[in-house]
Amino acid sequence: MAAVQETIDQVKSIDVTEYKYGFITEIEVDKPAKGLTEDTVRYISARKNEPAWMLEWRLDAFRRWKTMTEPAWSRVNYPPIDYQELYYYAAPKKGASPKSLDEVDPAILDAYKKLGIPLSEQEILAGVAPENRVAVDAVFDSVSVVTTFKKELAQAGVIFCSISDAIQEHPELVRKYLATVVPVTDNYFATLNCAVFTDGSFVYIPKGVRCPMELSTYFRINEQNTGQFERTLIIADEGSYVSYLEGCTAPKRDENQLHAAVVELIALDDAEIKYSTVQNWYPGDAEGKGGIYNFVTKRGDCRGKNSKISWTQVETGSAITWKYPSCILRGDGSRGEFYSIAVSNGAQQVDSGTKMIHLGKNTTSKIIAKGIAAGKSDSTYRGMVSAHRKATGARNFTNCDSLLIGDQCGAHTIPYIEAKTATAVFEHEATTSKIGEDQMFYCQQRGLSEEEAVALIVNGFVKEVLQQLPMEFAVEAQKLISISLEGSVG
Amino acid sequence: MLEIRNLVVKIADEDKQILNGLNLTVNDGEVAAIMGPNGSGKSTLSYVIAGKEDYEVLDGEILLNGENVLEMEADARAAAGIFLAFQYPLEIPGVATMTFLKAAMNAQRKARGEAELLTPDFIKQVNAAADALSIDKAMLRRPLNVGFSGGEKKRMEILQMALLQPSMCILDETDSGLDIDALRIVAEGVNALRDKSRGFLVITHYQRLLDHIIPDTVHVMSKGRIVKTGGKELALELEKSGYAAYGEAA
Ligand SMILES: Nc1ncnc2c1ncn2[C@@H]1O[C@H](COP(=O)(O)OP(=O)(O)OP(=O)(O)O)[C@@H](O)[C@H]1O
Ligand SMILES: [Mg+2]
Numbered sequence: 123m124a125a126v127q128e129t130i131d132q133v134k135s136i137d138v139t140e141y142k143y144g145f146i147t148e149i150e151v152d153k154p155a156k157g158l159t160e161d162t163v164r165y166i167s168a169r170k171n172e173p174a175w176m177l178e179w180r181l182d183a184f185r186r187w188k189t190m191t192e193p194a195w196s197r198v199n200y201p202p203i204d205y206q207e208l209y210y211y212a213a214p215k216k217g218a219s220p221k222s223l224d225e226v227d228p229a230i231l232d233a234y235k236k237l238g239i240p241l242s243e244q245e246i247l248a249g250v251a252p253e254n255r256v257a258v259d260a261v262f263d264s265v266s267v268v269t270t271f272k273k274e275l276a277q278a279g280v281i282f283c284s285i286s287d288a289i290q291e292h293p294e295l296v297r298k299y300l301a302t303v304v305p306v307t308d309n310y311f312a313t314l315n316c317a318v319f320t321d322g323s324f325v326y327i328p329k330g331v332r333c334p335m336e337l338s339t340y341f342r343i344n345e346q347n348t349g350q351f352e353r354t355l356i357i358a359d360e361g362s363y364v365s366y367l368e369g370c371t372a373p374k375r376d377e378n379q380l381h382a383a384v385v386e387l388i389a390l391d392d393a394e395i396k397y398s399t400v401q402n403w404y405p406g407d408a409e410g411k412g413g414i415y416n417f418v419t420k421r422g423d424c425r426g427k428n429s430k431i432s433w434t435q436v437e438t439g440s441a442i443t444w445k446y447p448s449c450i451l452r453g454d455g456s457r458g459e460f461y462s463i464a465v466s467n468g469a470q471q472v473d474s475g476t477k478m479i480h481l482g483k484n485t486t487s488k489i490i491a492k493g494i495a496a497g498k499s500d501s502t503y504r505g506m507v508s509a510h511r512k513a514t515g516a517r518n519f520t521n522c523d524s525l526l527i528g529d530q531c532g533a534h535t536i537p538y539i540e541a542k543t544a545t546a547v548f549e550h551e552a553t554t555s556k557i558g559e560d561q562m563f564y565c566q567q568r569g570l571s572e573e574e575a576v577a578l579i580v581n582g583f584v585k586e587v588l589q590q591l592p593m594e595f596a597v598e599a600q601k602l603i604s605i606s607l608e609g610s611v612g
Numbered sequence: 613m614l615e616i617r618n619l620v621v622k623i624a625d626e627d628k629q630i631l632n633g634l635n636l637t638v639n640d641g642e643v644a645a646i647m648g649p650n651g652s653g654k655s656t657l658s659y660v661i662a663g664k665e666d667y668e669v670l671d672g673e674i675l676l677n678g679e680n681v682l683e684m685e686a687d688a689r690a691a692a693g694i695f696l697a698f699q700y701p702l703e704i705p706g707v708a709t710m711t712f713l714k715a716a717m718n719a720q721r722k723a724r725g726e727a728e729l730l731t732p733d734f735i736k737q738v739n740a741a742a743d744a745l746s747i748d749k750a751m752l753r754r755p756l757n758v759g760f761s762g763g764e765k766k767r768m769e770i771l772q773m774a775l776l777q778p779s780m781c782i783l784d785e786t787d788s789g790l791d792i793d794a795l796r797i798v799a800e801g802v803n804a805l806r807d808k809s810r811g812f813l814v815i816t817h818y819q820r821l822l823d824h825i826i827p828d829t830v831h832v833m834s835k836g837r838i839v840k841t842g843g844k845e846l847a848l849e850l851e852k853s854g855y856a857a858y859g860e861a862a
Contacts, residue, residue, distance in 0.1 A: 525705070555705035563664050564702040566686035567695075568712075568772065569720035578715050582706035582755070 143402065147233040152213045153348070157206040160184060163317050166211050170286050173293065183306050183316030190310045196473040197502040197534065198442050200378070200415060208380060209348040210318045214262060230262055233342065257282055259323045259339040261352065269323075271335065278334050280364075281326040285353050288324035295326055299357055303386040303423040303450070311382040311417040311444075319353035319384065327362035327393070336592055338367040341381075349380040356386070358393035360426060365396040367595060378406075378441060383418045391426030391453065396434070398591050399447075400599050403439035405606075408468040408497065413441025420447035424456035424485075432459035433476065434590040436599040438606040441470060446504065448477035451485035451513075458487040461587040463599070465606045466499035466531070475504035475536075480516035480546065489520040492584050496527035496607050506538040509546040516546040525583050526556040527576070527607065577604050614638040614661070614780050614811055619672035621660050621836075630656045632836035633672070638780070641808035645822055646815045647847060648833030649855050654815045655699055657833075658782045662696040663689045676780060691723035693779030697769035697786050699815075704756040709768070712756045713738060713775060720776060741774040745801050762789030770801045781805070782813045787821040799824030819851045834858045 154165040163184050167177040192203070214227050257271035259282065275282050281292060288296050306316050323339040341352055358364055368385075381403065387395050397420075406413025416439075422431035433447040449458025460476040472495075478487035487507065495501040501524065509516040524533035535552050557579055565575035580603060588596045614637065621631040630653045638644045648654055660667050661674055663686035674681050681689050704712060718728050729737075742749060745767050757765050766786050773781055783802070787795055802812070802825050814825060822830075822844065830846040831838045832855070839858050840846065 553705075555703075557705075559665070561702045561704060563662075563686060564698065565704070565716075567662050567690055567698075568716035568776070569687050569690040569723065570716060571685075571687050571719065574715065574719055578707055578712065579704060582708065582711065 143237060143404070145233075145236065147229050150214070152211075153209050154211055156209055158208070158210055158318070162210050166318055166320060169211065169213065170289070172289055175293075175297070176289055179300075179306075180317050183313055184318075186307050187310070187313040187317055190307070190313060192310050196444055196504075197500065198444060198471040198473050200442055200471075203378075203380060203415070205314075210351070211320055212348045233262070234260055234340070237340070237342070257335055257337050259284060259337075261321050261323075261339060261341045261350075274334065275337075279328040279331055280333050281324065282337050283324055285319070285322045285324045285355060288355070292324070292326070295357065296324070296355070299355060299386070299388055301386070303388060303421045304384050304419050309419060312384050312419040315351045315353060315382050315384045315419070318349070319351045322352040322354040322383070322385075323356075323366075324354070325356040325364060325366065327358045327364045329359045330361045331359075332362065333364040336365050336367060338369065340369045349382065352381070352383040352385075354383070354385040355388075356395060356397070357388045358390065358395045358429075360391045360393060362390075363394045363396075365398070365592065367398045367400070367592065369400050369402070377412060379404075379414050381414050381416045381418070381440075383420070385418070385420040385447075387420075387422035387431055389422065389424050389426060389429035389431050389453075389456075392428050393426060394430040394432075395422065396432050397422070397447075398595065399433075399435040399437070400591075400595060400602065401435065401437045401439055401443075402602055404441075405439050405468060405470050406441040413470075414439065415442045416440040416445060417442075418445040420445065421450065422448065422458065423450045424453050424458060424482075426456070427453040427482070428455040429453050430457040430459075432461070432590070434461040434587065435463070436587070436591070436602065437462070437464045437472065437474065438602050440472075443470075443472040443474050445474045446476055448479065449487060450479045450481065451487060451516075452481045453485075454482040455484050456482055457485065460487075460489045460491070461590045462491045463494070463584045463587045463603065464492070464501055464503075465494045465496075465603050466501045467495075467497040467606055468499060469497070470499040472499070472501040473504060474502070475506075477506040478508070478518055480507075480509040480513040480518070482513060484515040485513055486516070487518045489518070489522070490586055491520075491522045492587055493522075493524045493533050494527065494580060494583065494603070494607065495524065495531035495533045498530045500532045500534075502534040502536060504536045504538075506540070507548055508538075508540040509543050509548075511542045514543050514545045516541070516543065516548075518546075518548045520548070520550045520552075522550070522552045523583070524552075524554040525580070526554065529556075529558065573604075573608070576607055580604065580607060613640050613675075613677055614813070615673075615675040616657075616661075617673050617675075619657075619660070619674065620670040621656065621667050622670055624666050624668045629670075630667075630836050631660065634833075634837055636831065636838055638811040638813050640779075640811055641806075642829065643806065643812040643814060643825060643827045644829045644831060645827040645844075645847060646813060646831045646833050646838075647817065647850055652833045653836040654833055655784055656836075658696055658699075658784045658813070658815065661689075661780075661782060662686060662694055687719065688723065690776075690778075691720045695773050695776055695778030695781050697766070697773060697781070697783045699784040699788070701757050701765040701769055703758045703760075705758055706755055709752045709754060709756045710738065713752075713772065716772070717775060737775060738771075741771050744774070744804065745771055746797050747771055763791060763794045766790055767794065767798060767801075770798050774801060774805060777805075779809060780811050780813070782815070784815045785817065786814075787816055787818060795821065796824060819847050822847050832858055 163180050259269040389395050403414035431449050458478050464472050466472045491503050493501045507518045616636040619631050619634040622629040832840040
């Protein structure tokens with residue numbers, strides 16, 4: 123019960139109404155004029171000193187985006203987004219494109235420290251055994267401020283840097299793989315991202331290399347009315363392995379902020395990518411004021427035979443989540459996994475799920491999705507499993523459970539199943555359970571406090587997914603879930 | 613010792629009064645039975661003692677060993693020694709019975725300022741209690757009460773009672789849903805807990821439970837009041853003549 127106890131202590135030490143990461147960092151920033159035109163795209167590209175091919179690619183995407191319309195099929199409601207009222211780029215003025223940590227604005231380093239992410243390698247090294255080290259790429263608004271342990275990683279041949287640096291230093295890799303998993307015109311938000319993406323991480327693991335440490339990117343949106351358009355590209359070459367973790371927070375603001383990311387993963391023959399997310403964007407207040415609009419396209423391509431991609435996500439934040447990390451199982455014998463915990467409280471709206479697209483022979487996939495809805499929130503799991511005509515022997519197992527806390531929230535499960543080969547075996551299990559006041563009273567009658575009871579029930583519910591996260595993040599995630607649900611019963 | 617004086621209770625959100633000046637004392641070491649027609653307020657009384665929030669206490673007091681429990685939250689009352697075996701035990705999805713038992717025991721220990729239970733000691737205690745109640749160990753790994761049969765749920769309530777060692781045990785129709793053998797097993801479980809420092813309030817409709825758990829006193833409840841108190845023979849009398857004598861339709 124140590125973990126449960128820890129959760130409770132954590133919950134108690136926190137002011138319920140305060141989103142812990144809601145502080146604002148006061149720094150001077152460079153911003154273009156508000157709004158989105160070709161000039162905005164040119165501005166971003168110029169600020170990043172991008173080669174001509176990159177600018178052309180962006181402009182092409184922008185022109186296509188202008189012909190597209192925002193999708194309306196998801197179960198989320200929000201007032202129309204005025205794309206001309208947003209800023210598309212914000213970079214700290216002081217120490218722009220820093221070469222080392224010394225050049226980074228101390229206010230930013232301080233912000234990361236407050237978030238519990240030390241960026242100084244000495245500091246990281248001090249307390250941590252080598253096998254537990256995590257290399258971090260820190261993205262603040264539109265730019266990557268620092269990437270740690272680059273040298274150590276380079277010795278293993280691993281490239282871990284910001285996508286901006288990758289465009290400069292490894293253009294051949296970027297050109298070879300960018301938008302090969304999520305095509306430029308895949309969807310409205312993805313196309314927008316292509317036009318105005320600002321920063322994100324780039325990872326390349328060479329043939330046969332097992333990445334010597336966990337890699338992670340920490341996204342922070344600070345500036346007001348500024349969209350964050352992150353772009354991440356991870357390539358695991360033949361026989362390689364990498365585990366990558368993404369974390370996100372944003373200040374507490376009354377306006378909604380837009381986050382439209384594209385993440386592409388590519389696993390070649392026998393390679394494995396494990397991608398974990400702990401998403402804790404500001405969710406808005408209990409009435410639904412403020413919070414992040416999170417419209418994200420994440421997709422992995424198991425391009426090689428026997429390759430494997432697994433997505434693990436813990437989603438507690440955002441006012442609106444629209445997100446379907448998917449796997450294209452192209453290589454014969456490849457495997458896709460999706461483990462998800464989506465927690466919603468207050469007025470949050472979640473429409474999330476996954477797609478497993480079986481194209482190769484004997485491909486397998488597994489989906490474990492746990493949705494917890496409390497308060498007046500609304501949570502939808504949307505999952506698609508399909509098998510192509512040639513995907514003989516495809517197998518999928520889906521388990522999708524919802525837990526409702528209180529009686530003002532909603533949970534929905536929308537599975538789409540499509541098998542074009544008779545040899546496919548798809549299994550689907552779904553349950554919905556509810557914690558009401560009567561259950562809470564029962565637990566309290568046995569001596570558990572309300573917080574202990576919620577933590578106990580919720581931990582039991584999400585255990586299977588938390589086990590997929592690297593240890594230290596699992597503990598973090600567990601705390602986060604309890605905090606998100608604080609005050610949700612009675 | 614449990615003392616209830618002039619308890620007047622209504623449903624919190626409604627204008628419906630259920631308990632109308634109820635008086636009742638259960639001494640340490642006493643087994644008191646409450647019988648009474650459907651809807652007379654027996655379960656309500658048990659909930660109010662345990663601290664359920666759906667009710668509003670308009671008057672009166674409930675004292676446990678001289679201390680007013682009405683000011684306490686339900687979990688504090690549990691730690692103070694009040695245990696309610698529910699008429700309809702609730703299902704707790706996703707939480708293995710074992711995990712729940714340990715959390716409950718430790719929560720109460722903590723509230724009383726005692727150290728956490730060591731896992732081997734806990735397992736020993738649970739196994740012994742489960743054996744005594746003929747509860748299959750495999751059931752302890754399943755989520756608490758989820759998919760348990762009616763009788764299994766009732767047995768699980770008694771298992772929890774045995775582990776938590778409360779000083780005031782309230783059993784609300786624990787006999788309903790039990791087959792003949794289970795009734796005997798559960799009654800033996802209860803009898804094993806009879807002790808001079810522990811009081812019992814046994815709510816039941818049938819003499820057959822009281823054949824096994826022989827009460828010291830029997831109270832008749834009607835329309836939210838205790839209307840008659842007697843010895844164990846009172847239950848036999850009720851079995852014969854019903855509640856007509858107490859102003860209730862037979
Ligand atoms: N939450 C509630 N809302 C409305 N009415 C209630 C509520 N709880 C209890 N009652 C009513 O109060 C009365 C007493 O109910 P209670 O469950 O205490 O009776 P009981 O003596 O336990 O009956 P039984 O023998 O059938 O178990 C009933 O008329 C019942 O409908
Ligand atoms: Mg009853």
